[in-house]
Amino acid sequence: MNSFGNIFRVSIFGESHGRWVGVTIDGCPAGIEMQESDLLPDLERRKAGVAGTTPRKEDDLPVFVSGIFSGKTTGAPLTIVFENNNIRSADYEAMRDTPRPGHADFVLHKKFNGFNDYRGGGHSSGRLTVALVAAGVVAKKILKGIRVEALLIEAGGIADVDAAVAKAIEQQDSIGGIVACRVQGLPIGLGEPFFNSVESVISHAVFSVPAIKAIEFGAGFAAAGMTGSSHNDAIMNEEGATATNNAGGVNGGITNGNELYFRVAVKPTSSTPQTQNTWNNATQSVAPFAVKGRHDLCIALRVPVVIEAVTALALADLYMLHTK
Amino acid sequence: MNSFGNIFRVSIFGESHGRWVGVTIDGCPAGIEMQESDLLPDLERRKAGVAGTTPRKEDDLPVFVSGIFSGKTTGAPLTIVFENNNIRSADYEAMRDTPRPGHADFVLHKKFNGFNDYRGGGHSSGRLTVALVAAGVVAKKILKGIRVEALLIEAGGIADVDAAVAKAIEQQDSIGGIVACRVQGLPIGLGEPFFNSVESVISHAVFSVPAIKAIEFGAGFAAAGMTGSSHNDAIMNEEGATATNNAGGVNGGITNGNELYFRVAVKPTSSTPQTQNTWNNATQSVAPFAVKGRHDLCIALRVPVVIEAVTALALADLYMLHTK
Amino acid sequence: MNSFGNIFRVSIFGESHGRWVGVTIDGCPAGIEMQESDLLPDLERRKAGVAGTTPRKEDDLPVFVSGIFSGKTTGAPLTIVFENNNIRSADYEAMRDTPRPGHADFVLHKKFNGFNDYRGGGHSSGRLTVALVAAGVVAKKILKGIRVEALLIEAGGIADVDAAVAKAIEQQDSIGGIVACRVQGLPIGLGEPFFNSVESVISHAVFSVPAIKAIEFGAGFAAAGMTGSSHNDAIMNEEGATATNNAGGVNGGITNGNELYFRVAVKPTSSTPQTQNTWNNATQSVAPFAVKGRHDLCIALRVPVVIEAVTALALADLYMLHTK
C-alpha cells in the first residue's frame, strides 16, 4: 500500500519515467495558506546539482491539481504533481537482463511478475521523494510552533562531509552517511504505549525513504551498553524537562516534551561506477556489470530534507489525532 | 490506537493490575490447529524467574475466549486472555507524586489528564507483552515454512550475557542489551517500495515493544561508512541468492528471499535499585528517589520472544496480503 | 473484519455458545464516567422476555475488563465482556446437515470451510448484539448534547405492534418490522462528500445489525417519485433550519444541523415454527424442515436499541474526527 497516516493521509503515485509523479493529501485542514512557491525551498534542498549528486536535474515545479483555492487549502483532497521532463529511458533498456546489485530490480520483477515499469526504477525510483518533500511542506505548516530539522552529520564514515564526497569522487565509488533529526516544540502526549508508539510511527515513515537501513532514538544502540542509573533522564521540573536526553524525547512510546532526537543510516548509493558482479539472466551466469546512467555518488546529501518531510508526515498525523 | 495490521489485525487490551490482559486477532484464517498448550513454550520463554528478572511470576495460562472450536481456528475473531493473579498494588500508591525517571508515568499522566490507571504502569505495563507473545504464536503458525528466531547477543555492553547479569546483580543497577532476529524461508516480494517497506512494517511492530530504542537491518549503521561496491550484495543465481547480506534480506523495501536480519537495542530497565533524582510534585522540587517493587535488572533477557512475536505479526500481515 | 470506525474503533468477539462475548473500544477519550450499571437500561431494552421474543434469557451483566479505573475511562482500550450462561448446544447438533433457510448456516460453512462454530450461529449469532449495545452506551456518552432514539413503528405490516405480535403468535409464524431512528443535536458538518458520507457511514453501521435489509434517509424511496421543487428543503435561517426535512438532515453527505432521520427494514426472524423446505446434505434432497430451539417470533421488537447503538458508534467516530 502506498499511503501513510490515519487522519492526515498521504498517498503517492507515479514512476521515474512516467508523465508525472504526485501526491494526494487527504485530511488536510481547510484555511492553510499555500502557494506553489512555498514548496520551492525544500524542493531545492532535495535537488541534485552539487558535487556528488546526479547530473539529472528536474525543474521540480509543483503543480496544484486540487484542494487549493484562492491561495488556501480547502479541506478537500490536496493533489500536487511534478512533471518528469528529463528522461533518458534508453539508459535502462540494456540492463533488463542484469538485476543491479543493491537495487530493487530483482525483487520488483518477481513481486509484479515482470509487469513493473522497470525504466529508472519505475514507481520505486528516488524520483518519488519529490512528492514526499512536497507533502512534508504541507505537514510542516500543520505543525504550528514545531520545528523539524535534519542534517547530514557524517558521510563515508567521517564527519567532514565535503572531504568524504571528494574522496568518493576520486575513488569513483558511492558512499553513505548518517542523518540526525531534531524536532523541537512538540507537545507532551503524542503516540501510544504499544502499536503506535512515536518510535513506531516515525520509523514507519522514515523507512519509507529509499536507502535508509537503521534508526536510533536518543542514545539508541549505545543505550544497550548503559546502566539504568546512567541512562534514565532525571525529570527536573513540572513540565517534564529532563537533565539529559537519552530517551530522545520519548518515554513509553509517548513524547515527553523534550527534543525528539533520532539518527538514521543511509546506505551507499546502490549505483556505483565500480564494476560489480551480478546474475545475468541472458547468459545464466554471474558476470561483471557496470551501472550506466546518471546517479548520485552520495545520495545521503539529498536525504535530510526527505527525512524532515516524512517525519513531519508522521508527526502531523499524531498531532491532529492528539489535538482532537 | 492499540491495534496493528491490515488484514491480520491484532488488538491488545488490559492493564497490569486489572483483572485480565488479552488480545484479539481479527482476520485469522479458519482451520489452523490451536491448543492452549501450543502457547506455553513461548510464554515460558517470556517469563521471569531466572537471575536478573523480576520475582513477580504469573501463571500465564492462556484462556481462549473465542475463535477456536474443536481445536481449530474458526475464522471468527480469536480472543485470548490471561488472568492477573499476582498483584501488589500497594507498591505503587506511594509514588504517584514522583514520576519515575525513564518510565512513562509522567507522559501518561499528562496524555490522559490524570485518568490513566497508574498502578504498575497500567495499560503501558510490560505485562501486556504476554498478549503480544500469544498473538505471535498464532502468527508463526500462519507463516508456514518460515522460521523467526531472536536471540540476546549482548547485555550490558558485552557478549557474555551471564557475566553481564552477574555484574548487574553485584552492582545493583539495571542493564540493557542487543537482540538479533533472523527470519528464514520468506518468499520474495513482501513489502512495498515506500510507505509499507518491510523495514517500515517491522520497525513499526518492533518499536511496539517497550524498551526498544533502535533497529538496524543488515549492515545497519555500519552501512553508512561503507562504499557502494563493498555494501552491494552480489546476486549469484536466478533465485536471487546473494553472496553477502548487507541488505539484511530487503531491497527497495521488499524481501529478496535471503535471510531477513535485524538487530534491536534494548535500553536498561528503567526501574533500577539505584537512587535517582526526579521531580516531586508534592514538594515541588527535585529529590532523590528509589524505585520499590519487583523488577527486572535485565529486561533484555525476556525480550527475544517478544521481538519474535511482533516480527511474526508484521510478517503474517504482509504474507497474507502477498499470497492473496 | 470485525471492527468499525477510524478513531473511535469498535471490535467485537465471541460466539453464541462460547464462554463470553465481548467488545473492545479503542480510542475512547479518558475521563468519561462509566459504571457497569450505566449499561443496564439499554441492555434491558435489548433483552428477550416480552411476548414474541425468545424464552432464552441471559443475565447480560457487563464485566469491565479494562479501560476503566475509579469509575472513569482511562483512555486505554475499553473491553467489556458478557458471560454466556444459558446455553443449550444440543438443540443445534441435529441440524448440521440441514442449512436453515434464511440463516447464515450455509454461507458460514462454505466461507470457513466447515471450521466455523456452528452452535447457535457461532460468531454470527444475534447474541453478539449485546456487545454492540454495550459499545453504544459508551458512544452515546461521547455524543454530548446529542440524542439518538429508535422506535419500532411497524410490525408485520401494521402500525399496531402489539396486534401484529398477537397475530404472529396465533399464526405461529415470524414477522418483521420497520424501525425509525431520529438523532437530534448534531453539529453541522459531519461526514464527507463521497466515500464517507453520513449516509455511507451510518448505513455501514446499520447493516451490521442482523436482519436489516433496507435503509432510507428522509423521504427515502418516496423521493424517487417527487419533483425537485417539492423535495428540496427550503433553508429558513442562518443556522440552516429547513422548512421540511426530506433530506433527513443530510445534504451532499454532510449533516445540516436538522434532525437526522432514517428508517430501516427488519426482515422476519429466519427461525419460524413453520415447516419449510431446505436442502438436506445427508439425504441429498430437498426436504421439509422445522427449526427447533428458542427463538424470537418478532426479533424487530429487540432491534431499536441495537440500531441506536450502531448509529451512535457511527456518529461518535464522525464526531470525534469533526471536533479534532
Add this chain to the structure above:
Amino acid sequence: MNSFGNIFRVSIFGESHGRWVGVTIDGCPAGIEMQESDLLPDLERRKAGVAGTTPRKEDDLPVFVSGIFSGKTTGAPLTIVFENNNIRSADYEAMRDTPRPGHADFVLHKKFNGFNDYRGGGHSSGRLTVALVAAGVVAKKILKGIRVEALLIEAGGIADVDAAVAKAIEQQDSIGGIVACRVQGLPIGLGEPFFNSVESVISHAVFSVPAIKAIEFGAGFAAAGMTGSSHNDAIMNEEGATATNNAGGVNGGITNGNELYFRVAVKPTSSTPQTQNTWNNATQSVAPFAVKGRHDLCIALRVPVVIEAVTALALADLYMLHTK
C-alpha cells in the same frame, strides 16, 4: 476521508472547476490489460447529452498518469485524470449569498469555514463521478466472471422513463428515479457477519454517489411486512441455489452464490428551474431563488453506470480479500 477499500483502495481528488479531477487506485494487481479506450463505453454512459441531462459536455478523455506500462497494470498506484475543459465559473459567483436548497452549499461553507471551492460545488460536484466510473472499469476487470449491471427502472414515479423525462421537461421541474442493480457470478462467502457485511460495504459505496437516499436488498422494505415462512428462501441444492431471492443474495451479511440484487432511490436533481425559497445571507431573509447554470432535469438517467462502478469497487475489495 476521500478513499474507500482496504486492499483495493480508491481515492478521488479534484474539483468541478479545477484543472483536473482524478482517481488513484492503490492495490490493483499487476498484469491486467488496460487501455484508455477500455474506459470509454462506461464514461459514455455517464455523459450528459440526452434529453433531461445537462448541456455541459466534457470530452471525458481519461489520461493514465501512472501504474500502466505497455498496456498493462504494473501493480504500482494507478492514477487516472480527466481535464476539466468546459467551465463557466461566472454562473456560480452570483449565488454565494444564497445557499441552494437541496445542495451542499450551506454545509460545505460551514464545514470548511468558508474555505471550500464553491465554484460548481467544488470537490462535492457530481463531476467527480467521472473518476468513480473510471475506477469502476478497473474494478470490473478484477471481478473475473462476475457481471454487474444497473438499470434505471423508474423515473418520476413511473416505469416509463422516457415519458417521465418528457413530463419533467414540460413541467420544467427536476425528477428522481429508482435504479436496480444485479450482480451475477459472485462466489459464496464474500462479506462478514457484522461490521463488514456485504450490505454494509455495498451501501457504504452506494451512498458515496450523490443524490442516493435509500437502498434495499432483495425484498427490502417489503420484507418488513412478510412472514418468515414466506420470506425465507428455500435452499434447493448443494450449491445453495434458492427457490426465491428475497434475501437479495446475502445471508447473514455473506454472499450466498445467488444473484446479488438491490435497488436505490435517486432523489430529484437539486437544481430545478422552478423558483424556490432559501435563506439569503446578504438580505438576512428568506427570498425566492432560481438556480441558473446548466443542469440535469433527471440526474437519475446518468446514475446507473455510477452505481455499477461503486458496486464494483466494493465487491473488488471483498473479492480480493476473499481470494487471498
